[in-house]
Amino acid sequence: MYISAIFHSGCPTSSLAAEPINFDKIVCSSCQQKANPTVVSSRTLPSSSRIFQNSNWTINRLPCPIVEDHPTSSIVIKPSNGHFRSYKFEDDLHIGIADSRGAVHSFWTQGVEIQNTMWQNSLILVSLNSYSDLDESLKVFKESDTRFCKTKYSDDTWNCFDFVLEFLRFIGFRDYSKMDFSREFTTKKLQGVVKYFTLFEKLKGQN
CATH class of the missing domain: 3.10.330 (Vcp-like ATPase; Chain A, domain 2)
Known part of the structure; x- marks a missing residue:
């Protein structure tokens, strides 16, 4: 692609x-x-x-905005369903934390899940490479914060986005509101992804 x-x-x-x-x-x-x-x-x-x-x-x-392989040490985002290739701005997104081994930790209806696959072709929002103890911090965070169990999950008020923001506060990255985080890291990158794949589909159609 x-x-x-x-x-x-x-x-x-x-x-x-x-x-x-x-x-x-x-x-x-x-x-x-x-x-x-x-x-x-x-x-x-x-x-x-x-x-x-x-x-x-x-x-x-040309540089492709998404990561085809497993992302590592970063905050990543992907469509909840499907691929960025068909993504539209009103579609739901899922956000998670990729550890140093490429496993992504995210919060959803089943609680906190660790996935070694399914996050290829995701978009890196924030690099966490400077955190040498990222994996240990993730472990401690998940063990100490009991708010991220499946019974407390809510699509609207307590979801994957809250999980990521709370972890960023835990490691002292910065205390972001959802709006501030989106403005700084998400909006422009999503616009770039949509432009890239819109052009890709147009060129593909022209053979």
Whole structure:
């Protein structure tokens, strides 16, 4: 689910394409020259970049806002149902805390749950890499705070968001209200995700 930028050396414009790219259909929008579809790896470029056999062409993968692998040491968010690829702003979201091993701790109707899967393709809101004792802090927090049992869960008043904010207060990160946290960390990143996948779907539809 990546978008790549395609450049033809010497021409003023570039093109965007959704991966997997149909290299046979790549044509320079400025000079109309077709690309050689044979693509070779280049050790001088990062893994997200490739060069064509014809060295006048380059292709660079644009940064994707979501994490395809397991997130670690961070506050992460994902749609409660489905994938960010089809996310709309009114859809419900689920937020959790990824420990240093990539397991995500979150609060929902069954109480606090630890998931080693299901959080791929999530969005990192806050990095907690600077907290070397993150895993131990999570353990102590869950053992000492009895408010996060399944009988006390409420979709509207005591949910996964409260669990994350209370943990941030516990480790001395900052005392956020839900509104302040959303303004600082969530809104702009969600807008970026929606823009990225809206463009991805448009490019994919154009083949």
